[in-house]
Amino acid sequence: MKGALEIAADVKAGRTSAEAVIRQTLADIEQYNPALNAFTLVLADQALADARRLDGALASGAVAGVLAGVPFAVKNLFDIQGVTTLAGSIIRRDAPPATRDAPLIARLKAAGAILVGALNMDEFAYGFVTENAHYGPTHNPHDLARVAGGSSGGSASATAAGLVPLALGSDTNGSIRVPAGLCGVFGLKATFGRLDREGVFPFVDSLDHAGPFARSVADLVAAYDVMADPGAAVGPNLEALAAGPLRVGVLGGWFTEGAFPEVLESLALAGEALGGTFGVELPGAEAARSAAFCLTNYEGAQLHAADILARAREFDPAVRDRLRAGTMVPNDVVNLARAWRIVFRNELKCSFAGYDVLLAPTTPCPAPLIGQATMMLDGQPVSVRRNLGAYTQPISFVGLPVVAAPVNRPGILPVGVQIIAPAWREDLAFAAALRLERLGVVAAHPPEGFT
Amino acid sequence: MKPAPERPFWDLDEADMSTLAAIAGERLSIGPDDLPAVEENLRVLLGHARILAVAMAGRPPAGPPSEAFEP
Numbered sequence: 061m062k063g064a065l066e067i068a069a070d071v072k073a074g075r076t077s078a079e080a081v082i083r084q085t086l087a088d089i090e091q092y093n094p095a096l097n098a099f100t101l102v103l104a105d106q107a108l109a110d111a112r113r114l115d116g117a118l119a120s121g122a123v124a125g126v127l128a129g130v131p132f133a134v135k136n137l138f139d140i141q142g143v144t145t146l147a148g149s150i151i152r153r154d155a156p157p158a159t160r161d162a163p164l165i166a167r168l169k170a171a172g173a174i175l176v177g178a179l180n181m182d183e184f185a186y187g188f189v190t191e192n193a194h195y196g197p198t199h200n201p202h203d204l205a206r207v208a209g210g211s212s213g214g215s216a217s218a219t220a221a222g223l224v225p226l227a228l229g230s231d232t233n234g235s236i237r238v239p240a241g242l243c244g245v246f247g248l249k250a251t252f253g254r255l256d257r258e259g260v261f262p263f264v265d266s267l268d269h270a271g272p273f274a275r276s277v278a279d280l281v282a283a284y285d286v287m288a289d290p291g292a293a294v295g296p297n298l299e300a301l302a303a304g305p306l307r308v309g310v311l312g313g314w315f316t317e318g319a320f321p322e323v324l325e326s327l328a329l330a331g332e333a334l335g336g337t338f339g340v341e342l343p344g345a346e347a348a349r350s351a352a353f354c355l356t357n358y359e360g361a362q363l364h365a366a367d368i369l370a371r372a373r374e375f376d377p378a379v380r381d382r383l384r385a386g387t388m389v390p391n392d393v394v395n396l397a398r399a400w401r402i403v404f405r406n407e408l409k410c411s412f413a414g415y416d417v418l419l420a421p422t423t424p425c426p427a428p429l430i431g432q433a434t435m436m437l438d439g440q441p442v443s444v445r446r447n448l449g450a451y452t453q454p455i456s457f458v459g460l461p462v463v464a465a466p467v468n469r470p471g472i473l474p475v476g477v478q479i480i481a482p483a484w485r486e487d488l489a490f491a492a493a494l495r496l497e498r499l500g501v502v503a504a505h506p507p508e509g510f511t
Numbered sequence: 512m513k514p515a516p517e518r519p520f521w522d523l524d525e526a527d528m529s530t531l532a533a534i535a536g537e538r539l540s541i542g543p544d545d546l547p548a549v550e551e552n553l554r555v556l557l558g559h560a561r562i563l564a565v566a567m568a569g570r571p572p573a574g575p576p577s578e579a580f581e582p
Contacts (some may be wrong), residue, residue: 251582350559350560350562354556372540384535384539385536386552388573389556393521396563405582455523
């Protein structure tokens with residue numbers, strides 16, 4: 061289970077060929093995907109052709125890209141040239157194929173990466189579990205009876221199982237961070253607006269982000285640096301930043317209420333390793349979560365209004381019922397949510413006056429069982445689907461960059477921490493993640509029984 | 512069918528959600544079997560709207576609401 065940069069180094073040095081890498085990847089997908097249901101499409105012929113083309117170019121003296129020969133896959137809401145963009149639905153099955161790759165895919169390909177397929181997700185990205193009524197549930201490689209998280213569940217599952225070293229997903233309310241945490245891999249939700257969303261099927265325009273999954277900080281940084289505009293690349297300065305002083309706040313209050321003991325222990329491990337100040341309060345986080353919830357319901361319903369009226373039976377019932385309710389969200393609630401976004405953003409800016417990064421748990425609990433409707437938080441039964449994102453929603457609501465990092469605790473189901481940085485300072489979140497990785501506090505453990 | 516309540520959404524009662532669900536049912540041609548799920552989701556939305564309204568209470572208006580957002 062090699063990482064992206066290790067594979068690229070091998071290809072560049074001639075120790076292996078891109079074709080050999082892709083053949084092994086396709087064999088792994090064929091062997092392991094039936095148990096995971098992470099892939100909804102495998103582009104075998106195209107990937108092999110791309111690999112041969114790359115090998116030929118390298119043999120002719122072409123300069124190898126940063127990700128030369130690295131296989132990757134994307135959540136099936138990314139446009140892939142020649143492929144219909146499903147966005148987890150059957151409503152879009154008859155839509156015309158995309159005429160070109162989404163720019164983020166194009167940038168990875170330009171760096172030498174090779175697209176091998178598309179990945180399962182919650183329908184229209186509306187969910188935290190990837191129990192898709194049409195395409196089946198994606199399984200967590202650490203325990204196949206459990207959810208992978210969502211909505212980018214296929215991306216997290218495929219990365220964690222070692223089927224690909226890199227994957228792309230999207231995050232509106234936590235859809236990269238939640239599955240990254242539950243599957244034990246790294247995920248990045250960059251600053252709102254940082255990574256291009258063109259060619260990514262929308263969910264909530266005012267909240268949508270796209271981003272990568274990987275099994276190491278270095279791979280995550282490499283993918284980010286390739287996909288971000290050149291001026292935003294963090295690679296060159298990361299070592300110095302990770303070695304320097306970092307002021308770390310560990311969030312309490314809303315971000316620890318109801319959390320399972322292993323989640324709190326993991327947060328403590330990360331916070332102590334970074335010399336963090338514990339119990340930092342973020343006033344208004346609960347209201348931010350509620351505002352994100354209302355805005356999501358409203359904008360999602362607006363986007364799908366025509367289909368909700370004409371093709372309701374073709375929706376995943378769990379999505380359909382929420383969108384139907386969303387049609388009744390009045391404008392005054394939407395205005396209130398947008399107003400709170402400004403208030404909360406300003407409060408967070410004040411918090412960052414004292415800290416470079418803030419830590420919070422990624423989810424309140426490890427991965428629930430597939431089909432599990434409720435879980436106990438603070439002694440109360442609550443909906444799994446509505447509450448897995450309780451700690452992620454307030455942060456994406458104000459668009460801050462977050463690295464979701466898996467805490468290194470072998471023998472228990474994965475749980476993660478969010479490393480939250482001020483807007484446009486992905487470098488600080490990466491630096492804290494790199495330091496934690498070098499201290500052995502965060503790591504992506506390979507699940508048993510896979511590659 | 513009852514008319515839509517005229518109070519702000521966050522001031523509505525849980526019982527008002529069945530009225531709103533019925534209105535949604537008529538607008539969207541939702542069958543009676545599906546209405547309880549819509550009503551349940553409206554109750555969840557009501558809970559969130561109440562939290563939001565309490566948080567914003569007493570704060571000065573934030574200016575004209577805008578879809579644009581700068582982190």
